[in-house]
Amino acid sequence: MAAQPVSQLLRRFVRSCARGCSSVAPVTQPRPGEPSRPSTEELSTRLQFLREHAAPFSAFLTDSFGRQHSYLRISLTEKCNLRCQYCMPEEGVPLTPKADLLTTEEILTLTRLFVKEGVNKIRLTGGEPLIRPDVVNIVAQLHQLEGLRTIGVTTNGINLARLLPQLQKAGLNAINISLDTLVPAKFEFIVRRKGFHKVMEGIHKAIELGYNPVKVNCVVMRGLNEDELLDFVALTQGLPLDVRFIEYMPFDGNKWNFKKMVSYKEMLDAIQQQWPELEKVPEEESSTAKVFKIPGFQGQVSFITSMSEHFCGTCNRLRITADGNLKVCLFGNSEVSLRDHLRAGASEEKLLSIIGDAVGRKKREHAGMFNIAQMKNRPMVHIGG
Ligand code: SAM
Ligand code: SF4
Numbered sequence: 281m282a283a284q285p286v287s288q289l290l291r292r293f294v295r296s297c298a299r300g301c302s303s304v305a306p307v308t309q310p311r312p313g314e315p316s317r318p319s320t321e322e323l324s325t326r327l328q329f330l331r332e333h334a335a336p337f338s339a340f341l342t343d344s345f346g347r348q349h350s351y352l353r354i355s356l357t358e359k360c361n362l363r364c365q366y367c368m369p370e371e372g373v374p375l376t377p378k379a380d381l382l383t384t385e386e387i388l389t390l391t392r393l394f395v396k397e398g399v400n401k402i403r404l405t406g407g408e409p410l411i412r413p414d415v416v417n418i419v420a421q422l423h424q425l426e427g428l429r430t431i432g433v434t435t436n437g438i439n440l441a442r443l444l445p446q447l448q449k450a451g452l453n454a455i456n457i458s459l460d461t462l463v464p465a466k467f468e469f470i471v472r473r474k475g476f477h478k479v480m481e482g483i484h485k486a487i488e489l490g491y492n493p494v495k496v497n498c499v500v501m502r503g504l505n506e507d508e509l510l511d512f513v514a515l516t517q518g519l520p521l522d523v524r525f526i527e528y529m530p531f532d533g534n535k536w537n538f539k540k541m542v543s544y545k546e547m548l549d550a551i552q553q554q555w556p557e558l559e560k561v562p563e564e565e566s567s568t569a570k571v572f573k574i575p576g577f578q579g580q581v582s583f584i585t586s587m588s589e590h591f592c593g594t595c596n597r598l599r600i601t602a603d604g605n606l607k608v609c610l611f612g613n614s615e616v617s618l619r620d621h622l623r624a625g626a627s628e629e630k631l632l633s634i635i636g637d638a639v640g641r642k643k644r645e646h647a648g649m650f651n652i653a654q655m656k657n658r659p660m661v662h663i664g665g
Contacts, residue, residue, distance in 0.1 A: 338397035340636035355602040357407040363472035382604045401430040410439040423451025440482030456495040493522035500542045516579030526584040544585040566596040592645035611646040
């Protein structure tokens with residue numbers, strides 16, 4: 281991946297120093313012959329210098345609650361080769377005319393701008409991103425962007441085994457694969473299409489190519505797959521997987537019902553009954569997952585608790601829909617068309633001020649699980665997971 285800008289390196293250095301310079305950290309004397317270490321005083325002077333000289337995080341990507349949005353998710357297409365029950369109706373969703381979707385060049389212009397402002401992680405999603413013919417090229421172009429540390433994809437896995445070697449070469453370094461059941465017949469029922477073995481092949485290809493962890497997204501729904509929690513956990517024993525159990529969320533057309541949602545607490549309880557030694561793993565500050573591990577297992581399990589315990593307070597994500605709308609919250613209805621401004625010839629400054637205004641309007645948190653179920657929420661395929 282291309283080098284990071286100095287401002288980002290400094291920020292990270294400041295953070296790591298801040299951890300290392302804790303007043304309770306023991307100060308050890310250097311052994312004879314060892315280079316002498318800087319004193320606490322020297323370190324704090326250096327820290328002060330770095331704080332004063334490090335570029336602050338982009339004001340355009342910082343909201344009124346101080347959240348710094350360094351993670352961008354882009355929907356590459358609204359189309360999908362599956363019809364998951366929790367995501368879209370059997371007949372599919374109305375598709376935006378092709379001319380209204382972002383072109384590759386537009387995607388790259390926008391991402392360049394976001395990365396310049398401090399976005400260091402981009403996830404390609406959809407619809408199914410791996411049906412977009414130029415996906416490998418998009419990854420390769422993103423890989424050129426200075427400052428971008430992570431390029432990830434969230435995929436249903438159907439085309440993954442075939443495309444992953446090229447995607448990896450192009451620079452893809454993080455992967456999430458959706459799989460809600462380990463029973464082939466149930467897979468067909470949930471996604472309304474065939475393809476279980478292709479998804480499994482994709483997961484194994486990702487492991488073979490060294491992705492670690494390979495994240496497996498599993499939307500848990502009562503009466504559908506909550507009886508498979510322990511089977512999914514068992515997969516983490518010998519494989520470097522991060523199985524992520526996702527609470528079922530309401531979107532237009534998915535017939536969400538509170539009773540069908542299995543909460544994080546309920547899932548955790550069921551797993552702990554079988555595995556009382558399950559232990560919590562510390563997560564990154566902006567992580568949306570609560571992470572656990574069974575000692576001795578290669579992989580881990582996580583919970584995405586968007587409904588029962590939202591993580592809005594540390595949300596660092598922005599989304600761009602396939603038709604070019606910037607969406608600052610998965611569950612908010614306010615969207616602004618970056619595509620229209622781009623096509624009208626807006627300058628970089630103009631685009632940044634539009635983005636900054638939208639980010640500035642981001643609410644402290646989503647409206648709560650019962651309210652969002654009553655709201656209009658564009659289907660997930662439009663928003664891009
Ligand atoms: N097609 C790709 C896939 O399935 O991985 C990417 C797009 S999909 C919309 C992104 C993620 O959203 C998937 O992991 C999917 O399981 C999850 N998802 C879709 N609808 C959901 C819902 N109603 N509740 C929770 N997660 C959902
Ligand atoms: Fe397609 Fe992903 Fe939605 Fe399933 S969850 S229908 S694979 S976009």
